[in-house]
Amino acid sequence: MSGRLTPRSRRAAFRPGRLRAAALGTALATVLVPALSACGGDASTAGGSATLKWASSYFPAHWDPVVSGSGAQFRELALVYASLTRTDATGKAVPDLAKSWEYNAKGDQITFHLRSGLKFSDGTPVDAAAVKAAIVRAQKQKNSALFGDLTSIKSVDADGLDAVLHLSQVDYQIPQLLGERVLQIASPKAAASPTKLDQSPVGAGPFIVTQLVPGTKVLLKKNPDYWDAKDIHIDNVELTSAPDAATVVSGLQTGVYNFADITPSQAEAAKKAGLDVFVQPGFNANNISLNVNKAPFNNAKVVDAVRYAINRQEFVDKLTFGYGSATNQPFPKGYVAYDPQSANDYAYDPAKSKQLLSEAGYKAGQIKLDLVIPAEDPQAEIVQAQLAKVGITVDIKVDKNWATPFFAKNLTLSIYGTTGRDSAAQTLTAHFGPNGPLNLSSPYEPSGFEAAIAKVRQTPLDSPDYAKVLQAATRAGLQSKALVFTYSSPNLIAKSKSISALPKNPAHIDWTGVTIGAN
Numbered sequence: 027m028s029g030r031l032t033p034r035s036r037r038a039a040f041r042p043g044r045l046r047a048a049a050l051g052t053a054l055a056t057v058l059v060p061a062l063s064a065c066g067g068d069a070s071t072a073g074g075s076a077t078l079k080w081a082s083s084y085f086p087a088h089w090d091p092v093v094s095g096s097g098a099q100f101r102e103l104a105l106v107y108a109s110l111t112r113t114d115a116t117g118k119a120v121p122d123l124a125k126s127w128e129y130n131a132k133g134d135q136i137t138f139h140l141r142s143g144l145k146f147s148d149g150t151p152v153d154a155a156a157v158k159a160a161i162v163r164a165q166k167q168k169n170s171a172l173f174g175d176l177t178s179i180k181s182v183d184a185d186g187l188d189a190v191l192h193l194s195q196v197d198y199q200i201p202q203l204l205g206e207r208v209l210q211i212a213s214p215k216a217a218a219s220p221t222k223l224d225q226s227p228v229g230a231g232p233f234i235v236t237q238l239v240p241g242t243k244v245l246l247k248k249n250p251d252y253w254d255a256k257d258i259h260i261d262n263v264e265l266t267s268a269p270d271a272a273t274v275v276s277g278l279q280t281g282v283y284n285f286a287d288i289t290p291s292q293a294e295a296a297k298k299a300g301l302d303v304f305v306q307p308g309f310n311a312n313n314i315s316l317n318v319n320k321a322p323f324n325n326a327k328v329v330d331a332v333r334y335a336i337n338r339q340e341f342v343d344k345l346t347f348g349y350g351s352a353t354n355q356p357f358p359k360g361y362v363a364y365d366p367q368s369a370n371d372y373a374y375d376p377a378k379s380k381q382l383l384s385e386a387g388y389k390a391g392q393i394k395l396d397l398v399i400p401a402e403d404p405q406a407e408i409v410q411a412q413l414a415k416v417g418i419t420v421d422i423k424v425d426k427n428w429a430t431p432f433f434a435k436n437l438t439l440s441i442y443g444t445t446g447r448d449s450a451a452q453t454l455t456a457h458f459g460p461n462g463p464l465n466l467s468s469p470y471e472p473s474g475f476e477a478a479i480a481k482v483r484q485t486p487l488d489s490p491d492y493a494k495v496l497q498a499a500t501r502a503g504l505q506s507k508a509l510v511f512t513y514s515s516p517n518l519i520a521k522s523k524s525i526s527a528l529p530k531n532p533a534h535i536d537w538t539g540v541t542i543g544a545n
Contacts, residue, residue, distance in 0.1 A: 078264070089224050153184070198483060274288060290350070458509075459476075526540050
């Protein structure tokens with residue numbers, strides 16, 4: 027799939043990952059290898075080594091990256107798994123396991139050249155055969171959450187350290203796509219049993235798992251064979267599932283943790299407690315999802331009435347505590363794919379909304395809708411109140427199995443948020459494409475979108491026309507009647523001052539160069 031959704035039990039929106047994983051239905055049930063000794067203090071073990079104590083509200087439900095998918099939990103899995111590429115501070119793909127790559131003249135074949143001498147933590151070589159195995163498994167494994175991301179890859183040839191990807195179309199997005207989100211590469215030896223891999227992850231990333239308690243805690247140690255081990259200054263990691271939001275800041279204060287994601291409502295308390303609050307840039311966006319294949323949204327005037335009824339700034343003011351911004355697009359302002367020409371489309375106008383409903387033949391109170399969501403969410407209440415002002419009655423329904431009817435396209439009205447994609451083209455396709463998993467109105471797509479997104483794929487990332495072509499595809503996608511975007515909010519992280527500044531790579535947590543010392 028090209029997008030992941032999950033309830034944000036501690037936040038104001040949904041995040042990708044857990045719901046889709048739950049829908050796939052594979053549960054972890056086993057503990058792993060011997061545990062590290064318990065760690066005390068703020069930053070180090072009894073032996074004085076640097077220890078990261080991370081409380082995560084996105085604790086992975088699965089440790090097989092093929093099953094886990096490309097949602098928010100990819101950051102945690104990146105402790106264990108490396109990828110062909112990774113993302114730098116500008117959002118561009120840079121070398122990771124692959125030291126370089128090049129396309130053929132036509133643009134329908136790309137060769138990745140892997141670094142020499144690398145191995146997975148079980149001793150298996152990191153070579154082109156391992157890359158091929160990872161891609162084939164992501165495409166074909168029954169419970170894969172990634173197959174929809176890899177449709178451009180027709181076949182893979184493995185020649186020593188060269189992985190040659192034959193594409194089904196010209197697609198210059200591949201280096202952006204095959205990073206930490208979509209192709210975290212596991213040892214093919216360990217992945218021969220995906221169930222065991224899910225319980226005992228084996229990668230070639232910066233850390234090695236030493237103990238895993240499903241759903242609760244993972245202990246890791248530094249991988250001395252990681253290709254960039256010289257720039258990893260953290261010796262041990264204690265990753266735990268975050269407790270109730272109210273206790274996270276106090277846990278950081280007392281040294282139970284030294285790193286945790288927080289909600290915007292906690293940011294001020296974290297600052298007052300003497301903690302650093304790190305604003306991680308990203309591609310997050312929230313929206314209202316409509317099904318144009320079902321009444322009343324099969325009437326274009328009703329769809330536009332909903333568009334004009336939405337006051338985006340209210341979401342920002344009530345939910346983001348000054349950290350968010352209104353957006354009518356699947357990207358935040360300033361991002362290369364954000365289309366300035368569409369910035370003022372469908373501005374808040376409740377009078378126009380009422381007029382459109384009248385023109386569509388509806389009187390106030392005649393439209394009654396169920397807004398189906400996976401967990402209680404203040405976004406839903408804002409949507410309910412705003413639509414009530416124009417005469418649309420909304421009943422909020424919580425369905426813990428929401429993913430099943432959503433991906434089956436059986437709902438009429440819902441809300442969700444995503445963390446976007448490193449490949450903007452993939453973000454657009456996921457939302458607006460006829461087979462997009464985030465398109466509740468499949469197989470509907472806006473007129474002109476298919477041609478616009480094809481042109482993006484055919485445009486090299488370093489072309490001077492790339493931004494213009496990409497924004498045109500965003501503009502075409504925004505003609506969709508299936509989505510009403512509302513606001514964007516960055517990821518917030520509170521950390522002990524003993525942890526040095528992190529690289530500001532959009533949506534990614536990069537431990538390169540990060541140090542942990544005494545407060």
